[in-house]
Amino acid sequence: MENWRLGIFLLSNLDLSGENSMSSYNPQQLEPKWQAKWDETGLYRQVIDVNKPKHYALTMLPYPSGDLHIGHWYAMTPSDARARFMRMKGYNVMFPMGFDAFGLPAENAAIKNNVHPQKWTFANIERMRGQLRSMGAMFDWEREAVSADPAYYKWTQWFFKKLIELGLAYREKAAVDFCPHCNTTLAREQVWGDDRHCERCGTPVVKKELEQWFFRTTDYADELLDFGGIEWPERVKVMQTNWIGRSEGANVVFRSEFGDEMPIFTTRPDTLWGATFMVMAPEHPLVEKLTSAAQAEVVQAYREQAQRLTDIDREAADRDKTGVFSGSYAINPVNGRRIPIWVADYVLMGYGFGAIMAVPAHDQRDFEFARKFNLEIIPVIAPATGELAADDMTAAYVGPGVMVNSETLNGTAVSEDKGRKNPSIAAAIDWLVAHDAGEEAVNYRLRDWLISRQRYWGAPIPVIYCPDHGAVPVPDEDLPVMLPEDVEFMPTGESPLKFHEAFIHTECPVCGRPSLRETDTMDTFMCSSWYQYRYLSPHYEAGPFDPAQGAYWLPVDQYTGGIEHATMHLIYTRFFTKAMRKMGLVDFPEPMLALYNQGMVLGEDGEKMSKSRGNVVAPDNLVAQYGADAVRTYLMFFAKWDQGGPWNYDGIKGPQRLVNDVWEMASAAYAPGQVDETATRALRRKTHQTIRKLTQDFETFSFNTAVAAIMELRNTITEAQRKRNVTQAAWDEAIDNLLLLLAPIAPHITEELWSMRGGAYSIHQQSWPTWDDEVAKEDELIIPVQVNGKLRERLIVPAGTSDEDIKTAALTAENVQRHLEGKTPRKVIVVQGKLINIVI
């Protein structure tokens, strides 16, 4: 199929006449020519210029998988066009590019093909640089940063140490998510979907007890919930807010009969008087102690069974409640009531304290459990319809009402508000504090970020374990901890670092005793959390970035990338910037002031592109066939950027015709024939309207309608060209502006034509055109006339005609008269300059 298309193309491009061969449009020749010229002249070097406002435009950096695919083009081309637009608008624009070069695919390729990950990665980078160049983007390659470069990961390690110093990194043994296929632990964010699968490979994860390094993202939970001062899509803000999952309530200390403290978190302290039992997660550390001899066997069996269940089974919401009685009792601190302690897997060890008070009357889960095991139900909220009878209830009551059966708090109003806004919750918290039984508390769903990875191809965690001094950070002068190159890869994916004697065995930096080096590497999201800073000065050696560069360029003004990073990269990099502020490296709270999420290009079948589906669109072929400019234009035209949609091989013909037409009209000599004032004015009007439209569309990322507007201008110019009825000045104005407006979208052809027309190098250094409202103004208006809301007539009137005159003309129009059927209108609605509706 591809070859066939290519064949047609080659034939159609053969210019057999010989006479126009110098000037026919040949993107394959012209695009590399300008790319080289831009390079030689340093057109895209981005240097500090204090006389200009700065604009830091950033697009998410790619993983060097080996081939640039159309998705990269879709992410980068419109970003590039936007950056070019900002540059023409007078901003000093920085638009860097780099590679997120650590990660599993390199290691998997190493295992499969026996190539070293480093070799594989850097060869891919080399290849992708060439492919990126073919796109014609304004990347400043002298700012390129590669995360797998020791000069880069030295600072990734340095940041790790800084986080330890600030108390934001710690090591802990915990039940963590482990991907058996990737053979490594994962952060909670990297476990997706109903079946809790690995974000990378799709394999369901398992739980493992391991000692791992964590970053205290939860320290910033509240700050991360504050999106003030940043323009981010609502969707991302909602996803992050849900992910962080803040709940307000109280911590209350229950005690077992034996005096063991059993703290719990509740969002409903106002229902404490209705707590009739407690439930502990099977993994709760007190389970063993609190299990009575009589219950020992059944509790033990239950715990074992719980352990065997996968998280998927356990977290299925519609599953029947299971559990066993521990044999012990706790004391409810608010009323001294003795309540049984149960063990059940609907309570999760990973949230709150792993134990709850159960209020079956007002919590559906507790209600189901109580009904199943015949536990007591005591209503403590009475709805407006009257008090509840426990025996008659078929579900927990979670609505508003007043507190009952709650001693001194009886009669307090219960609203549907959460936290202290609810009078009953406020009263209960005050009661707890006054009686020293608990305190106001906030709980988050967000977990600390687990960054240890049991893989080779990542930045080594710079820590040494000394028998005397414990975990000792590697001194700064010994950074970076280099990845050894002489390693052998296990087919199991197990990290070769664990078996590399020379790497493992070292000395304690404090006492010199033989010690062991940490063999885990860092999550690659650590590398990408601060790459926007490294771009400023990728060769800087005195720190992660040059503060002089930072003072000018930071923070990022416009970030663009896919939505899939909403709760991973985009939370991590926000956390990182907040930590960097604590380190004194930056003085702002947010890394990216504005964010835009592009959609996805799908295969022609409307499905996500994948090799197995065979619907992958290869940009290299398209560039060979149509040229980068046509591909860029099509990508920006076929859908609104945040929507995306299916690729269509026929659809690209529209943009292909556009660039061809632009070539024809801008390279042709124009000589006016019979000049027509009206036609001249019409062309000038269209030119100025198009400038206005494109300015607005670029500002709002509406690139598809921007390209459509350029096509309209093209259509108007085509007509003028055929009739030769506009002045030379109007023609030149139209062509020059056409090129300037198209320059950010199709940078090569516009550069060539600009130069052919004698414009100064480079078109990309010209100012964005401005429009004159007077010229853009329509001098005739088309006013639709409706009778009872149905269109009956269109009036063409000169601009500035009074409403009265339009109304008169409308009422006397022939077709309107016919539909009035001699009746007198009840009402005539005149929408100025827009429409008339006659109601009869």
Add this chain to the structure above:
RNA sequence: GCCGAAGUGGCGGAAUAGGCAGACGCGCACGACUCAAAAUCGUGUUCCCUCGGGAGUGUGGGUUCGAUUCCCACCUUCGGCACCA
């Protein structure tokens, strides 16, 4: 189950502080050029129609002189979360 986004011609998509639905493009049809095809150019292209009109933006209601746009109730699709106390 909860939260969010979206349903418009044959197709991709325009148009929402309520005001000509279908911009722009693809495709298609007819015509021109050609021995022929491709490319290119021109004309047309929401559907139905008795050529007067009628219907029409997922479905059903509502508000309004007027609704793709606002309100209510559904249906479908796609994301995110999901026993989170």
